[in-house]
Amino acid sequence: MLNIIWPIFIIISIIYACFSGTLPKINDSIFDTIESTMSLVITLAGTMCFWSGIMNILEKTDFFIKLKNGISKVIKLIFKSVEKDSKESEYISLNIISNILGLGNAATPMGIKAMDCMDEKNKKKNFMTKDMMMFILINTASIQIIPTTVIAIRASLGSKNPSGMIFQIWVVSIIVFISVISFGKIFFKREDS
Amino acid sequence: MISTIMSASIPLMIFFIASISFKEKKKTFENFLEGAKSGIYILLEIFPTLIGLFVAINMLRVSGVLNFIVKLFMPIFALIGIPAEILPMAILRPISGSSTVAVATELMKQYGVDTYIGLIISTIMGSTETTIYTVSVYTRGKNYKNIWKVITVALLGDLLGIILSVKLCQIML
Numbered sequence: 001m002l003n004i005i006w007p008i009f010i011i012i013s014i015i016y017a018c019f020s021g022t023l024p025k026i027n028d029s030i031f032d033t034i035e036s037t038m039s040l041v042i043t044l045a046g047t048m049c050f051w052s053g054i055m056n057i058l059e060k061t062d063f064f065i066k067l068k069n070g071i072s073k074v075i076k077l078i079f080k081s082v083e084k085d086s087k088e089s090e091y092i093s094l095n096i097i098s099n100i101l102g103l104g105n106a107a108t109p110m111g112i113k114a115m116d117c118m119d120e121k122n123k124k125k126n127f128m129t130k131d132m133m134m135f136i137l138i139n140t141a142s143i144q145i146i147p148t149t150v151i152a153i154r155a156s157l158g159s160k161n162p163s164g165m166i167f168q169i170w171v172v173s174i175i176v177f178i179s180v181i182s183f184g185k186i187f188f189k190r191e192d193s
Numbered sequence: 194m195i196s197t198i199m200s201a202s203i204p205l206m207i208f209f210i211a212s213i214s215f216k217e218k219k220k221t222f223e224n225f226l227e228g229a230k231s232g233i234y235i236l237l238e239i240f241p242t243l244i245g246l247f248v249a250i251n252m253l254r255v256s257g258v259l260n261f262i263v264k265l266f267m268p269i270f271a272l273i274g275i276p277a278e279i280l281p282m283a284i285l286r287p288i289s290g291s292s293t294v295a296v297a298t299e300l301m302k303q304y305g306v307d308t309y310i311g312l313i314i315s316t317i318m319g320s321t322e323t324t325i326y327t328v329s330v331y332t333r334g335k336n337y338k339n340i341w342k343v344i345t346v347a348l349l350g351d352l353l354g355i356i357l358s359v360k361l362c363q364i365m366l
Contacts, residue, residue, distance in 0.1 A: 002334050013252035022256045029255040033248045048232040056228020058210045109235045128337045136331050140324045140347040147319035159306040169319035172357045180350035
């Protein structure tokens with residue numbers, strides 16, 4: 001997918017820039033972006049490292065095994081071929097818990113590990129399994145109890161009620177989540193055959 | 194109230210995890226190190242994807258292509274009843290998280306945080322995700338043939354989220 005999208009992005013941008021006279025801006029943006037991505041990655045390195053560590057502590061506790069048994073029933077509903085005591089079931093649980101708690105930084109590394117475990121058991125390497133597709137969907141429609149980023153931005157702009165839209169956010173997220181899962185169930189039906 | 198919960202939730206969670214592990218007499222710090230190391234490897238693997246993607250997306254934005262697309266989509270969005278003011282944000286949302294934050298902040302400065310537009314923008318931001326980015330990171334740029342199916346469904350979800358946010362804010366105000 002990126003093999004097609006990525007060059008198209010670049011080609012279109014540069015052709016468009018030639019006609020609109022924004023070519024010097026593109027030149028600057030390349031260097032600016034490399035620099036800003038680097039500083040993002042350095043911050044990300046810290047958070048990824050820390051949260052992967054914290055999550056690994058949780059993963060090794062007996063308490064987590066109990067918690068996992070509770071969640072695994074829900075997981076089984078969405079991911080048909082994920083076995084109850086497998087590594088992927090564990091990582092999916094950790095990913096979902098982190099997402100709900102709004103710890104996006106902890107959710108991503110756990111999610112990638114879950115994808116790797118599922119891909120190992122994948123027979124057709126060029127295609128994702130239905131479970132892998134559903135798992136990505138869940139992460140693109142993640143539900144957060146407290147949407148921290150928005151509240152922080154609103155507070156910084158001097159809102160009278162920074163968390164005023166939290167109810168709307170919950171309603172919209174839940175409806176979107178349910179719809180996306182149902183769409184996926186229908187749309188990916190023949191994926192594993 | 195909410196801000197207290199917010200600032201307490203992360204320390205509380207770490208406290209909770211650390212004390213359980215300690216109580217169960219597990220090798221807490223060793224487990225931490227093991228996880229932290231794996232975190233670095235994951236970052237190393239997604240870093241090339243990030244840098245490639247971000248440079249391309251910013252080229253798209255700086256060249257003016259994104260603005261052009263926004264104008265192109267305007268009539269369609271007007272038809273569904275989505276106010277034109279939020280379009281730049283609605284179109285950037287699935288592509289780039291950092292530009293969404295930048296655009297959303299700009300728009301809220303311009304139209305006010307607690308206004309109709311401000312509320313819609315906040316709701317969209319809180320209830321949708323950076324779809325393209327998430328899909329790229331989770332597939333690590335691997336060339337799966339059925340990836341477009343995931344993207345289609347996820348983008349439909351984003352569109353639904355945007356429409357619902359607008360409608361819900363209309364009802365609430």
